[in-house]
Amino acid sequence: MRRLAAHGYDLLVDPVHGASLAALRLQRTDGSWFDLLEPCPPAEIARSGGSFVMAPFANRLDGGRFEVAGAIVNVPLNRPDLNLAIHGFSRDRQWQVADATETTLTLFDDFADPAVAFAYRLTQRITIGPEGVDLTLDLANTARRPLPYGFGFHPWFRKDDATWLTIGKSGVLGRDARGLPTEPIY
Numbered sequence: 001m002r003r004l005a006a007h008g009y010d011l012l013v014d015p016v017h018g019a020s021l022a023a024l025r026l027q028r029t030d031g032s033w034f035d036l037l038e039p040c041p042p043a044e045i046a047r048s049g050g051s052f053v054m055a056p057f058a059n060r061l062d063g064g065r066f067e068v069a070g071a072i073v074n075v076p077l078n079r080p081d082l083n084l085a086i087h088g089f090s091r092d093r094q095w096q097v098a099d100a101t102e103t104t105l106t107l108f109d110d111f112a113d114p115a116v117a118f119a120y121r122l123t124q125r126i127t128i129g130p131e132g133v134d135l136t137l138d139l140a141n142t143a144r145r146p147l148p149y150g151f152g153f154h155p156w157f158r159k160d161d162a163t164w165l166t167i168g169k170s171g172v173l174g175r176d177a178r179g180l181p182t183e184p185i186y
Helices: none
Strands: 002-006 009-014 020-027 033-035 051-054 060-062 065-068 071-074 084-086 096-100 104-112 119-129 132-141 152-155 172-175 181-185
Touching: 002 104, 002 119, 009 119, 009 132, 060 065, 132 152
Parallel strands: none
Antiparallel strands: 002 009, 009 020, 020 033, 020 051, 051 152, 060 084, 065 071, 096 104, 104 119, 119 132, 172 181
16 A cells, blocks of 8 residues: 655555555544545455546446447456446556655556457556645557547545535436446436
8 A cells, every 4th residue: 555645635545456546535624534535445446435547448348349440349347247347457457656755656557468459558646735636647558459448537435414526517328227328317
């Protein structure tokens, strides 16, 4: 586990379990701590707390396949019970630490598997500064062919009766029982 602590923030990162953010706290003016993320159980990928990185795709692939330029691309099913590949591979892998200080952490995941069309280097930079916590992802395709890549963060924000989260949106997609998108809901 790697800890970054500065400017009233305390962040715990687990490189072994997908570079998951295991905890993120903010110190209040009265000295007490407030969990910004629901804490993740120790030594687990952040599937019920914290935050994990989704890559090389950020949603769900029905049957673990999609079409690109008239060709089918298959990926392993990581939810075989639902016949789905979900949120990519990087969340299930051990990441390498490239650089670490008290306020910054740079990690990377070099993914290549001959059985999978995707190959990439994903870099995550985490910085704590006076203005807050900055998370950055950079992905470079190292595969032999162009492929569509999607990536992002999957945070588990702390939620209680006093919590408010506002996101600007014009609509959302409905979901079926497996979480696959259906019709727009406004």
